[in-house]
Amino acid sequence: MKNLLRENGQSLDEIVFQNRNKNYGAYALRREEGSMLGKAMFFGISIFVVLGITPLIIAGMDTTVANTPEGSGPLWVPVPEVVVPEKVIPAAAKPVETSVQTYNTSVVVPKREAVESPAAEIDRTQAVPGLQDTPGNPPVTQYSPPAVVPGNSVVPAQTAPPVADPNAIPVRVDVMADFQGGIQAFRKKVIQNFNGDAYVGSGEKISAVVTFVVEKDGTISAVKASGKDPEFNREAEKAVVSAKGKWKPAVLDGQKVRSHFRIPITMQFE
Structure with a gap:
């Protein structure tokens, strides 16, 4: 049958796709199926x-591990003992022994047929009470005479002790200043x-x-407010100055003294 079709000059594909769209793709696939x-x-x-x-190539590869020569391992260096x-x-x-002379202060009891021996004369201003002298070198008293400066000597004038400033503000006080009625x-x-x-509504x-x-x-003086807002500082100073009332001054050594006082002011405006 195939030979018959070849003789007629038409293949099976030509007969199947006769009067059809050969550009669709199926015709090209059938023509190239042999090569594919x-x-x-x-x-x-x-x-x-x-x-x-x-696997044959891997098995034939040389996997022999090279021999490591002796002495090529880690070298241990002995650490000397410290x-x-x-x-x-x-x-x-050793304390230096000082010669101390003593004199006997014990009361002598009279004995029968006792032989009186003359007592040695001792300078009691240079000795202490005791029964036995302490050996050693006698103490040496060093005396340095005052140096004499030739010429007319000027005696410095006696200066009076400084008088404390009554208006000074001390750093430390015994009793701090307080407002009558309390700080609150x-x-x-x-x-x-x-x-x-x-600031209302801000x-x-x-x-x-x-x-x-x-x-x-x-009374109070030298009122000063420090803050970020200058207008708020001025109003705070006015409020402190206009606060009516007396203060109890600070006390140092039983005397009334001037003193510094600080008060923080914080306000939240609605």
């Missing part, structure tokens, strides 16, 4: 050959006198530290 099958068979056989030969020197304890200094009462007066109309929280001097008579 040949290539696939060639690659398949090549893969099987490689898989079969690989000898810790013994701590030498210094010998205690003073804070309440400051808050009542503070004018915060410029929602800010502003702080400042006010320092001042409490005088001996209970």
